Amino acid sequence: MFRHTKHLQFEAKPEKPDALYAMKLQELIGGAFGEMTVTMQYLFQGWNCRMEGKYKDLIMDVATEEIGHVEMLATMVARLLEGAPDDVTAEAVKDPAVAAVVGGMNPQHAIVGGGGPVLADSAGTPWNGKYIVASGNLMADFRANVAAEAQGRLQTARLYHMTDDPGVKAMLKFNLARDTYHQNLWLAAIQQLQEDGVEGPVVPSDLFDEENQEHAGTLWHLSDGTESDQGVWASGPAPDGRHTFEFLADPAALGGPASGPAPKPTQYVTSHADASGKPKQPPQAKGPGERIKDAFQ
Structure with a gap:
């Protein structure tokens, strides 16, 4: 209280x-x-x-x-x-x-x-x-x-x-x-x-064996700045005692193009293909006769 x-x-x-x-x-x-x-x-x-x-x-x-x-x-x-x-x-x-x-x-x-x-x-x-x-x-x-x-x-x-x-x-x-x-x-x-051994420096203190160890200590140099490798975070042992810092001066992209999947036609997203990956066919306007026929069907 x-x-x-x-x-x-x-x-x-x-x-x-x-x-x-x-x-x-x-x-x-x-x-x-x-x-x-x-x-x-x-x-x-x-x-x-x-x-x-x-x-x-x-x-x-x-x-x-x-x-x-x-x-x-x-x-x-x-x-x-x-x-x-x-x-x-x-x-x-x-x-x-x-x-x-x-x-x-x-x-x-x-x-x-x-x-x-x-x-x-x-x-x-x-x-x-x-x-x-x-x-x-x-x-x-x-x-x-x-x-x-x-x-x-x-x-x-x-x-x-x-x-x-x-x-x-x-x-x-x-x-x-x-x-x-x-x-x-x-x-x-x-x-x-x-x-007290209750928590470690990295939160949570788990999944270290499951994580991709290759990328657990690397500083990717991705800016025009020239001095990011001048700190203790760029080389040597990491504070958690499990990892080692490394500086990547010219890192390469590990993934493909950042493109989303083909949209559904009913979402009206501008694209070159429909949801099946085939060239998108724009809706065709129907004449009065076709619309009446569709209504009876």
Whole structure:
């Protein structure tokens, strides 16, 4: 079960309202890498975890913390929207400079949220459950978590430089620190999975004998760039300890032309042949007499 405590994990008090910045801050709530995404991602990873113990407990700890981050940001957005839009705002926008700022606000804050936050990103696009990754494989999921936290911290850092409000900056400093910890946490958890022998570097740790070994370690040089062979990924042992890297400077195509099968005549696809492979015969128009004859038949 979940129990809500009526205190924010960290304070969320802006020095003054700023409707335009409230719209920008929506990205950290409902964006693809926002707090709603990591909240639901970690919750479903925890619920999907089939192994009781430290890994599931860890996931649920962080998932529950992320719910609090959504609450912090939602509270901050509501406080940034204080007094906007209302009669005071309508009067204020008579000043061209103020109108330019207020004009950039998200109208859904007023129309949908009643002066509060909405579950959407900074462009007003609704949050989507397809953003989350919860596969049941901890190695795959933890790697997705590192990426999500990295993108979230990147966006938080950019937003940090978009405001001079001390109250907003104080909260974002806290968020930056938690994103730092969470990146390190998931990186450490990835290492722990390997040390515990639960998962290997390659997901899933299976079908190595069935895969085509000839192509399990080769970098195909397929661009005009000239330095892709200058990294550790181009030669030597692979991180999984089972494969060896190799650089193919001039790889050859292994398949034939990328042509689909002949279409059915009723699909009206432009082609030179019908479904049987024979030259396509266009439908012939029939005269009135033939159409009457066909109808009686």
